[in-house]
Amino acid sequence: MARFISKSLTVKFVVYFILIAVIPIGIVGYLSFYASRDSLLTSYSDKLLATGEDRKNGLIELLEEAMLDLKFLTQIHGVDNVFDFVAARSEKDMIVSREGNKAETELRKKIEVELETTLAAWQRIYGQHNGYRDVLLVSPDGHVVYTLKRESDFAEDLKNGALKDSGLGRVWNRVMKTGKPAFADFAQYQPSSAPTAFAAAPHMAANGKIDGLLIVKLGTEGVNRVFSQAQGLGKTAEAYVVGQDRFMRSNSRFEKSSTILKKKIETEGVKAALEGKSEVRIIEDYRGERVLSFFTPVGIKQNADLGADFDWVMLVEIDESEVMEPVRNLAMKIMGAAALIALAVAIVAFFAAKTITKPVIALSGQMAKASNGDLSIEIPGRDRDDELGVLAKSVHLMLSNLRSQVGKVLEAANVVSTASSEISATAAQVVASTSKTTSAVAESATTAAEVKQSAQVAGEKAKEVAQSAHEAVQTSTNGKKATDDTVSKMSLIRDQMESIGETVVRLSEHSQAIEDIIASVQDIADQSNLLAVNASIEAARAGDHGKGFAVVAHEIKTLADQSKHSTEQVRGILEDTRKWVSAVVMATEQGSKAVAAGVQQAEIAGGAIQTLATGVQGWAQTASMVDASSQQQAAGAEQVSLAMSNIDQAMQQVLAGVSQLETAARRLEDMSKLLSELLSGYKLTA
Known part of the structure; x- marks a missing residue:
C-alpha cells in the first residue's frame, strides 16, 4: 500500500x-x-453519589425505624402486662403454667390473646413494609417467653441454650450488658431457616431495671426494598450492601436466586470501603465487568441509636459500557x-x-x-505560466544543452577513437623497430667488445714491435759506428794485418746478429700485417664506427709491408756482407792485396749500414706511431663499447616506454569505443 x-x-x-x-x-x-467522556463520568458520578447517599440514608432510616418501632412496642399496654406477668412469677411457675396449672393457664392465655392481638396489628401495619418476621419477648434471665410465630426458638434459653451464639443470643447479651437497644447483623438463623437480623430494646420496670426484652426478627425484605432499584441510573445500574465478612446483605439484581450471605464480594471497591474510604472510580465488579462504582461505608456502627457492633459497606455501580454508550455513539457519528x-x-x-x-x-x-536515450523528444507544457510551465521550460533547456553536449562528446569520442587507433598502430611499429634496433645495438655492443679485445692485443703487439725497432736502431747505430771505425782504420789495415782476422771474425759475428734482428723484424712485420688484416675485418664489421680504425689498420699494413721490404733489402745487404766478409777472409789471406778492395768494400758497407740505420730509424718511428695509434684505438674501442652498452640500455627503456604507450593507446581506443557505444544509444534528432 x-x-x-x-x-x-x-x-x-x-x-x-x-x-x-x-x-x-x-x-x-x-x-x-x-470532553463528553469526562462530562458523562462527572454526571454519572454525581448520580451515583446522589443515589448512594439516598440508599445509605434509606438503609439507616430502615434500621432506625425498626428501633423506634421497638421502643413504641415497649410502651404498649399489652406488652406491659406480659412483662408484669413474667416478672410476678418465677421461672418455675412459668414452666408449671405451661405444664397444666389451670388458673395460670387461663391467665396466661388471656394475656397472650391480648398481646397477640396487639402485636399482630402492629406487624400488619409495620412489619410487611419493614420486613418484620416475628416479635419475641425475652426475660432478663434469657428465656424466650413469647413469640408471635411460635417457631422453635420459643422457650429457648439464650444464656445457656443452643441459641446462645446465634444472632438472637448475641443481641440479648448485648442489651443486658449495655442496657441500651442493640442490633445484630444478618446471619443464618436455624429456627427461621433464613438470613435473619435482630433488633432488641429493653423494657424497663418501675424500679428502672430491665424486666424483659422486646426483640424483632428482621428479614431481608426491607434491605432488598431499599437496594432493589437504582432509579434514574440505567439498565445496568445496581446498588447493594456488603457486610464485614464480605458477603452480600442484599440480593444482586443480576442473580435469579438469593445472594444474601451466599455471594462473597472481593472487589477493589469493597476492600477500599471496608478500610473507610469513599470514592467514585472505574473498577471491575464481582461479575468481571468494568463499572463506574461509588463505594462507601454505611456508618451503622457509628450510629449510637442502633447500638450495632458491626458496619456495612454500600456500592452503587453502573457498567462502563452503558456510561460510555453516548460517547461511543458520538464517536461513531464523528467517524x-x-x-x-x-x-x-x-x-x-x-x-x-x-x-x-x-x-x-x-x-x-x-x-x-529521455532516460532511455531519446533526446529528440519535445517537452509539453512549456506554454503554461505556472510552476509546471517553468519546470517544462527548464527541462526543455536542459535537454537542449544535453543534446549539444552529447553530440560534442560523441564527436570527441570518435576523434579520440581514431587518434588512439593511429597511436596504437604507430606505437606497434615503433615497438617493432625498437626491437630490431635493440637487437642491432646488442650485436654492435658485442662487436665493439670484440674490437676492444683485438685492439688491446694489437696494442700489445705494437709495443713489442716498437721495442724491437728501438733495438734495431741501436744495433744499426752500432753497426754504423763499427763501419766508420773500419773505414777510418782501413788505412791502418796494412799496419794491423795481424788484427784483420779478429776484425773479420767480429764482423762476421755482427753480421750474424744483424741476420737474427732482421729475422725478428721480418716476424714482426708478418705479425703486423696479420694484425692489420684482422683490424680491417673488425673495422668492416663495425661499419661506420670502424672507419677510423680501418684507416689505422691500413697504415699498419702499409708500414708492415714497408718493414718487410726493408728487411728483405737488409737481408740482401747482409748476404752481400757475408760474401764480402768471406772475401775479406780470403783477401786477408792474400794480405795487403785486398786492403784496397777491403777499404772500398768497407766504405760500401758503411753506406749500406747508414742506409739500413736510416731505414730502421724510420721504421722505429713508424712502430712508435703504430703503438700510439693502437693505444688510441683501444681507448676508442673502450669508449665505443661503453657507448654501445649505454645505447643498448636506453633502447631497452625506449622499448618498455613504447610498449606502455602502445598498451595505453589500446586502452584509450577501447574506452573511446565504449564511450561511442554508450553515446550511440542517445537519439539526438527526431
Missing part, C-alpha cells in the same frame, strides 16, 4: 487532501470524545461524518490532482524516453 502511494502522485494528492480534512476532524472528535467528508474531499482532491498531475505525468513520460 505504501509503495503504491509512493509511486502515484495523484494518490499522494488525494491522501494529503484527506489527511488535511480528516486530521482537524479527528482532533475535534478526539477532544469532543474525551461517519469524517468518512463522508473524507469521501467528498477524496473526490474533489482526485479531480484537482488530475489537473495538476496530468502535465506532470506527460512530462514524466517524456523524461522516461
